[in-house]
Amino acid sequence: MARDAQPFAFAQDKLTFLLSLVPYLIDLGRVSVAEAAAHFQVSEKQIRDAVTLIAVSGVPGETTQYQHGDLFDISWDDFDERDEIVITHMVALDDSPRFSAREAAALIAGLQYLQSLPENVDSGVYSSLMDKLARGASERPSQVAIAGSDTTASLAEVRDAVARRLQISFDYLSARGSRERRTVDPLRIDSDDENWYLRAWDHARSAVRTFRLDRMTGITVTDIPVSGSHDDVPLGDRLFVGGDDDLLVTIELDPSAMALLGEFVSSVDETAPADGGVGESDDAGGADARQPAPGRVRTRIRVAHVHSLKRLVTAMPSAVTIVDPPEARAAVVDWAGAALDRYRTA
Amino acid sequence: MPVEERLFSLVLALLATEAGLTKGEILSTVQGYRQRYSANGDNASLERQFERDKDDIRELGVPLEAIDTPGEPGNNQSLRYRIPRTAYELPADISFSDAETTLLNLAAMAWREGSLSRESRRALLKLRSIGVETSDPVLGYAPRIRTRDAAFEPLNDALSRGVGASFAYLKPGDAAARLRTVTPLALVQHQGRWHLKAIDTGVGEPRTFLLSRITGPVKLGRTPVDVPPGDYAAIALAELDAIWEANVAELEVVAGSDAQVRLGRRRGATSPGEGRLLLHFTDLNLLADELAGFGPEVLVIGPEHLRHAVVERLEQAVRTHEEAV
Known part of the structure; x- marks a missing residue:
């Protein structure tokens, strides 16, 4: 996981690393810096820095003066010359720490979320795992829980194709309402709370696309292997990335609704002028100079x-209003208006 | 001296002592404190540092305890601090199979934002400490649990500290938000939405709050509130499920539309006839938002309240986009 390679930003996390590293080193007896770095998914420098700190740490001892025997010691020859770690004297600490209530709760809630995955994991594995986490925590895990999410039957089929590296084809209904047969190399299944997505290499478009699983129908797992590894295509955390032909839209919204825009928009332009952007560049042309309504902010998004x-x-018409362009405003009026017509005639 | 070095030295010193160390002993002898300790001067800022360090260490799950010195109960100055080994160490019989490790990795990966991301990362460090190999990337899945609601982090803090909380809450249909003071019991995600189960101290009864309806900041109480033990999270989820089970919307959906394809695949959705759909729901207003978004693809047959709520949203969408800005 890429995020693990980041150095720890907080002292608490650095301390957790030290308390976790020591028992591991003691247990292994001898381990190379490279191996320890790979195991903890940190840089070699982080390992060397931590070992150097451990080697000068210890307890005050009888004299309260941190005498030699009160400190950890390592084999400096092995460390300096062979880049290997051997702890030759240990104090106070030899076993791994328990989880905190919140750490255990985070993993337990994560496991609850995963229970809806169609893996061949019987629920007994989950409950025994949650039990172990609770037992390994220093306090009762905090009460955070997640209900199993809706997963469509297609998840199992698609997951199977990802694992077997086979191409799949399916009918896909776009937000426009058009239906099209797509053939793709499935790469990864992403989820976002209760929504599930397939990240895949779309053959017709020669690009990675993101598909909502609940919009895929008529899925066929072919017996054709995927056309390549596509390892060179980075799959970032963002489900949708902006394209050149994106529409730039000015909206006015309740700041609390910003999060709800979520993955719908490919980017939020935080620097959008709050005053309507008179004299702004080309794209703000249609927006007028009026201030946003009280308690609202104006921002530009790409869709x-x-x-x-x-x-x-x-x-969410009470939280968001499109300001510009007029075509986008008209699209909302048409869409909602068509729906209202149905109620009037019904 | 880096902060983590002082914290590490404090943990080592407190693990090494059976009888415990007094605050004075800690400040005058432990690395990181002793360098700043003044034998006959004022150590007030150092003492405050120690108080903060204690909290930081406890938050990591380290059972740092304070015990009375025999013969001097209740004397704050003679409190002795220590970390009992058995409560500190992960029980030796806890180990994880490969299949379990894969699941733990995925579970940790699902938290990619906020404090739970840091906490799950720390939990993985502790797992690696016992030699669990968590470096294998789990191919095929990238799960993610969101905590978008601003109220999530402070309420999670309130839960783990066992303190009360207060916030402005806008109930649908009410003209204005009202201040609620609660004792949090559990945070649960149901149908992709975070809910707080809490005792509303105003009415003295448990209530369930939708985090997205909390407006404005959450204020936390200072002193822990006693909560009788109970599996509140499971209770809250069961209650929400019961509400979901009892509520059914009857819809007309356009064949082949987004609404038919997606709503028809929801858990528990059934079709009583061509173009008809029965859908369970937990919250009428949230469903109305969603259904309004499907525009002409959906027509609500019932219940009447839902139909009304959808029409209201559609009318507002037309009104706000017809008017000149």
Whole structure:
């Protein structure tokens, strides 16, 4: 995991690393810096720095003067010349620390979330695992829980194709409402709370695309192997990345609704002018100089097309209003208006 | 001296002592404190440092305890601090199989934002400490649990510290948010939404709050509130499930539309006839938001309240986008 390679930003995390590293080193007896770094997924420098600190740490001891025997000691020859770690004297600490209540709760809630995965894991594995985490915590894990999410039946099929590295094809309904047969190399299944997505190499578009699993129908797992590893294509955390033909839209919203925009928009332009952007560059042309309504902010977002945006805005009209361009405003009026017509005639 | 070196020295010193060390002994002898200790001067700032360090260490799950000196109960100055080994160490019989390790990795990976991401990362460090190999990337999945609601972090803090909380809460249909003072019991995610189960101290009864309806900052109480032990998270989820089970919306959906494809695949969704859909729901207003988003693809048959709520949203969408900005 890429995030693990980051150095620890907080002293608490650095302390946890030290308390975790010592028992590991004692247990192994002799281990190379490279091996320890790989095991803990940190840089070799982080390992060397930690070992250097451990080697001068200890307890005050009888004299309260941190005498030689009160400190950890390592084999400096092995460390300096062979880049290997051997602890030759240990004090106070030899076993791994328990989980905190919150650490255990984080993993337990994560496991609850995963229980909806269609893996061949019987629920007994989950409950025994949660039990071990609770037992390994120094206090009762805090009460955080997640209900199993909805997973469509297609998850199992797609997951199987990912594992067997086989191409799949399926009908995909776009937000525009058009249906198209797609053939892809499935790469990874991503989830975002209760929503599930397939990240895949789309053959017709020669690019990575993200598909909502609940919009895929008629899935066929072919017997054709995927066309390549696509290892050179980075799959970032963001499900949707902006394209050149993205639509730039000015919206006005309740700041608390910003998070709800979530993955719908490929980017939020935080620097968008709050005053309507008079004299701004080309793209703000349609926006006027009026201030946003009290308690609201104006921002510019990028969306792939107006169809997903009109759905989003119609779902929360009290929180979000499109300011510009006029076509996007008209799309909302048409969409919601067509729905109202149905109620009037019904 | 780096902070972690002082904290590490404090943990080592307190693990090494059976009888415990007094605050004075700690400040005058432990690395990181003793360098700043003044034998006959004022150590007030050093004492405050020690108080903060104690909290930081305890937050990591280290059972740092304070015991009375025999014969001097209740004397704050003679309190002795120590970390009992058996409570500190991970029980020796806890080990994890390969399949379990894979699941733990995935579970930790699901938290990619906020404090739970840091906590799950720390938990992985502790797992690696006992030699568990967690470096294998889990191919095929990248799960993610969101904690987008601003109220999540402070309420999670309130839960783990066992303190009360207060916040403004806007109930649908109410004109304005009202201040609620609660004793948090559990945070649960149901249908992708975070809920707080808590005792509303105003009415003295348990209530369930939707985090997205909390407006404004959450204020935490200072002193821990006693909560009788109970599996509140499981209770809260069971209650939400019961509400979900009892509520059914009847919809007309356009064949082949996004609404039909996606709503029709929801858990428990059934089709009583061509173009008809029965859908369970927990919260009428949240469902109304969602259904309004499907525009003309959905027509709500019932219940009447839901139909009304959807029409209201559609009318507002038209109104706010027809008017000149």
